Amino acid sequence: MSELTTQPAAPAEAPSALPAAVTAGITANGAAGHAARRGSGLRKGIVAIVALVLLFALPFVSNTYVVFVVSLTLVYAVSTLGFNLLVGWSGQIGLAHAALFAVGAYGSSVAVAAGVPFLVTIPLAGIAAALLAVVIGFPAIRLRGFFLAIATLALGMAIVELLNFAAPITGGGGGMNVQVFALPGINDAASTYFIVLTVAAIMFFLVRRALVGRFGRTLQAVRDLGQLSGSLGVSALRYRLVAFALSGFVAAVAGTLYAQLQTFIFPAMFQMNLLVPMLVMVFVGGAGSLWGPLIGAAFAIVLIEFFQDLGDAQAIAYGIVLMVVIALLPGGLTSLFRTLGSSRFAQRLYRRRASTEETS
Amino acid sequence: MTATAPETVPRHAGDTPVVEFTGVGKSFGGNTVLENVTLAVRPGFTGLIGPNGAGKTTCLNVVSGYLQPDAGDVTLRGESVLGLSPARVARRGVSRTFQTPRLIPNLSAVENVMVGGSRHFRRGHLAELLGLPSARRDEREQRERAYDLLDALGLGAHPDRPANAFPIGSQKIIEVARALLNDPALLMLDEPAAGLGAEDVDHLVDGLNGWLRERPDAAVLIIEHDLELITRLCPTAAVLHFGRIIQSGAPKDVLRDPVVVEAYLGADLAAGD
Numbered sequence: 001m002s003e004l005t006t007q008p009a010a011p012a013e014a015p016s017a018l019p020a021a022v023t024a025g026i027t028a029n030g031a032a033g034h035a036a037r038r039g040s041g042l043r044k045g046i047v048a049i050v051a052l053v054l055l056f057a058l059p060f061v062s063n064t065y066v067v068f069v070v071s072l073t074l075v076y077a078v079s080t081l082g083f084n085l086l087v088g089w090s091g092q093i094g095l096a097h098a099a100l101f102a103v104g105a106y107g108s109s110v111a112v113a114a115g116v117p118f119l120v121t122i123p124l125a126g127i128a129a130a131l132l133a134v135v136i137g138f139p140a141i142r143l144r145g146f147f148l149a150i151a152t153l154a155l156g157m158a159i160v161e162l163l164n165f166a167a168p169i170t171g172g173g174g175g176m177n178v179q180v181f182a183l184p185g186i187n188d189a190a191s192t193y194f195i196v197l198t199v200a201a202i203m204f205f206l207v208r209r210a211l212v213g214r215f216g217r218t219l220q221a222v223r224d225l226g227q228l229s230g231s232l233g234v235s236a237l238r239y240r241l242v243a244f245a246l247s248g249f250v251a252a253v254a255g256t257l258y259a260q261l262q263t264f265i266f267p268a269m270f271q272m273n274l275l276v277p278m279l280v281m282v283f284v285g286g287a288g289s290l291w292g293p294l295i296g297a298a299f300a301i302v303l304i305e306f307f308q309d310l311g312d313a314q315a316i317a318y319g320i321v322l323m324v325v326i327a328l329l330p331g332g333l334t335s336l337f338r339t340l341g342s343s344r345f346a347q348r349l350y351r352r353r354a355s356t357e358e359t360s
Numbered sequence: 361m362t363a364t365a366p367e368t369v370p371r372h373a374g375d376t377p378v379v380e381f382t383g384v385g386k387s388f389g390g391n392t393v394l395e396n397v398t399l400a401v402r403p404g405f406t407g408l409i410g411p412n413g414a415g416k417t418t419c420l421n422v423v424s425g426y427l428q429p430d431a432g433d434v435t436l437r438g439e440s441v442l443g444l445s446p447a448r449v450a451r452r453g454v455s456r457t458f459q460t461p462r463l464i465p466n467l468s469a470v471e472n473v474m475v476g477g478s479r480h481f482r483r484g485h486l487a488e489l490l491g492l493p494s495a496r497r498d499e500r501e502q503r504e505r506a507y508d509l510l511d512a513l514g515l516g517a518h519p520d521r522p523a524n525a526f527p528i529g530s531q532k533i534i535e536v537a538r539a540l541l542n543d544p545a546l547l548m549l550d551e552p553a554a555g556l557g558a559e560d561v562d563h564l565v566d567g568l569n570g571w572l573r574e575r576p577d578a579a580v581l582i583i584e585h586d587l588e589l590i591t592r593l594c595p596t597a598a599v600l601h602f603g604r605i606i607q608s609g610a611p612k613d614v615l616r617d618p619v620v621v622e623a624y625l626g627a628d629l630a631a632g633d
Contacts (some may be wrong), residue, residue: 024427206489213499215485221475224464230446231424231456233478233542288466349488 051242055197059190068261071193073301074200075257078292080281081207082250087279088287089211091223096136099279100248102163102270103129104255109168109178109265120182122199122256126249132159133248134241141240156275163267175266178259184334196257203250207342208290210246219243220288276318277303283325286332295333367485376437377402378424379547384432386418386603393418394429395603401546401579404572407590407597407611408583411624414457414600416583417459420548424456425449437545451479453541456548461531465524469515469534472523502541509537512570515564518537529556533564540571547580561586565593582603587615599623 027317049099059067083097107125112118136155170176180193210216221229222236259265275326277300285296303321307314329336377400386394408416423434426448433440441449455476460548468476480502487495494505496536510519513533516524523534533550539547553561568580590597591611598608601623607614614620 209491210485210489213488214478214481215488216477217471218478219574220464220467225462226459227426227446228462229475230426232451232476232538233447233450234475235447236447 007088011305013230035295036285045058045159046185052197052201056194059193059235064189067193069187069301071189071196071257071261073260073297074196075254076278076297076300078203078257078296079251079254079278080285080296081203082247082254084282084285084287084293084296085207085211085219085250087282088289088292089216089219089223090240092140092240092243093145093152094137094140094244094247095153096148096159097157097247097251098270098272099159100129100133100251100266101105101161101255101258101274101278103132103248104252105265105270106163106170106176106255107252108256109176109259112179113176114182118179118196118260119195124147125256125329129252129255130245130249133244133251136248137241137244140244142235148209152179153275157271160267160270163270169267173267175264179259180263187344191258192257196261199246199253199257203253204294205249211290221249223288272315273312273318276315276322280322280325283322284329284332286334289332291335292332299333367556374562375402375607378436378577379436379581380433381422382433382435384419384422384429384434385429386415386422386429393603394422397432397600397603397605399598399605399608401581402596403577403579405568405580406421407594408581408600409585409590409597410600414605416600417550418603419600420456420550420581420583423449423546423548424454437490450542453542453545454548455544455546457535457539457544457550457552458534459550459554461528461535463523463531463538465535466519466522469510469523469526470503470519471532472534473537473541474502475511477502477505477543479539479542493549498529506537506541509540509567510534513567514560516547529560531562532556533567536564536567543575545578547578549582549584551585553584553586560588567590574610587611591615 004090005129038093055070058070078103079097086092086094086097104125107128108118108121111121111124116124136152140152140155143151164173180188180192180194182188183194188193211219218229218234218239219234221234222239225232227236262269278292280303281293281296281300283296284299285294303318307317310317324334362462363494379401381399383398384394384397385392397415397419403621408419410416414494418427422429423441425441425444425448428442434442436449436452436454438473439452441452441454441576444452459533467475481495481498483498485491488499507516507519510516513536515530515533515537526534532555536549536552539549550567552564556564572580582590594611596609597611597614598615599606599620606623607620608615615618
């Protein structure tokens with residue numbers, strides 16, 4: 001009897017059955033969590049607040065086009081925040097994100113049309129999508145890798161298809177107009193922008209707080225150790241399900257804002273041509289990083305300008321970008337900054353600066 | 361996802377077994393891996409030795425809930441653990457390490473250790489999200505304990521380095537610290553000394569001895585091929601061969617037993633040595 005006989009006995013689940021390149025992308029993201037917490041916390045807080053104040057001033061100093069583009073970037077950043085939590089932090093390639101985003105957009109718009117105040121629909125749509133994500137996640141958390149991806153993709157597509165069928169409420173394939181909420185005394189574009197910015201700031205604050213502490217550590221344990229995390233007293237399935245719920249909540253919150261921004265929504269907006277750029281945002285920003293979603297969304301906005309005239313070929317173009325990014329930059333742009341920061345060239349710069357400070 | 365109160369087990373000092381295997385059997389397909397294994401693990405160190413493939417790791421997997429035996433029972437302080445999920449077994453106070461260290465590569469050493477203390481966080485994730493003082497205190501206390509454990513095991517120098525920056529031997533020690541943060545009634549170590557330098561082994565032994573001194577009612581079950589280490593640490597050792605306990609007692613006597621010598625020698629010859 002050789003070692004082979006005990007092999008099936010060992011809980012030998014591979015850390016995760018994700019495609020190798022994807023796992024590389026996730027693990028290549030260095031100590032994002034603890035680096036964010038260590039040292040200079042106060043300085044980072046001040047930088048964040050100053051940046052926020054400057055962003056609030058934007059509508060006063062620039063035109064509506066810029067305001068729209070920044071709003072859209074923020075909406076995608078929030079959506080990616082949720083997607084990154086699922087894909088990057090919990091290690092599950094769940095592909096129903098565009099559909100849950102649509103649930104937020106439609107849920108809010110339909111509720112507003114029925115007389116519910118828009119601001120109330122933000123958390124409501126989030127909770128509805130979180131419940132739906134739990135329903136999707138319940139079978140999905142037992143699947144890994146490609147099987148998980150296919151199952152969630154199918155469920156997501158079914159949801160978008162349902163929006164077509166529910167024509168009496170949603171307007172079907174022809175789409176529906178969105179009643180835009182405006183803060184009293186402010187024009188529509190600026191008002192939407194202020195709401196988007198406020199909600200984005202709150203979501204980033206909350207998600208960041210959840211991820212730098214015990215919850216984030218446990219999610220990473222579930223991602224990297226799979227069922228072996230059970231021996232640490234952690235129920236992997238439960239955390240995977242919670243990751244689904246949270247990402248669904250965040251997706252739908254972003255969706256409500258998206259509807260306000262687009263003012264007209266139709267089901268075809270939420271198919272592959274949205275899902276693939278959403279994946280691009282996660283991986284370009286850096287799966288499993290904290291600020292990656294912001295960078296990924298900004299990058300995607302540039303791509304959207306680029307690919308505008310491609311029509312149906314857009315999804316293909318995004319797919320190619322996604323493959324290139326995963327191949328060349330497995331940790332995303334945030335890892336690129338870190339790599340540059342620790343490169344020999346940068347180290348020499350630091351040393352030179354330090355030595356000139358000493359001599360002067 | 362609320363905070364679950366630690367499922368503490370009443371602790372008896374003295375010599376009552378922490379874990380008992382009674383007639384445990386397990387087979388995969390036609391292969392019998394464990395056969396009528398009866399073993400009492402008492403407080404202090406116990407060695408589990410035997411040739412490759414004897415079923416040692418399978419024993420650990422049966423206790424920690426990853427495998428359900430076909431026959432027999434396994435009890436922790438008198439209560440059966442069969443049918444419990446690995447997470448529930450761990451929350452009852454069973455910790456373990458793995459032959460190849462399984463850490464979260466990009467978390468720091470100390471944060472890896474903190475992952476092992478999940479049952480000692482009194483407050484849930486919602487309190488953490490809201491930044492309640494009690495949740496912060498939990499975090500701070502566990503962090504302190506994690507630093508202390510790394511210190512005690514000789515890894516106090518760079519506790520904030522990412523885990524994947526450590527050599528394999530140190531990673532195994534981080535894993536031991538993570539297991540200890542659970543404050544286990546039973547600690548199971550799967551070949552802890554493999555890949556460790558002599559100095560690391562000394563740190564590990566000192567750390568474990570120190571920990572056991574403070575918890576005289578806890579048990580440590582060690583699977584190890586380094587028989588010298590077993591002789592040094594364990595007052596008793598059991599020998600597993602083809603899934604059966606063929607001998608147990610003081611390591612010195614056990615290792616002189618002709619049946620045990622035969623088992624090891626036979627295995628070595630079969631392996632081509």
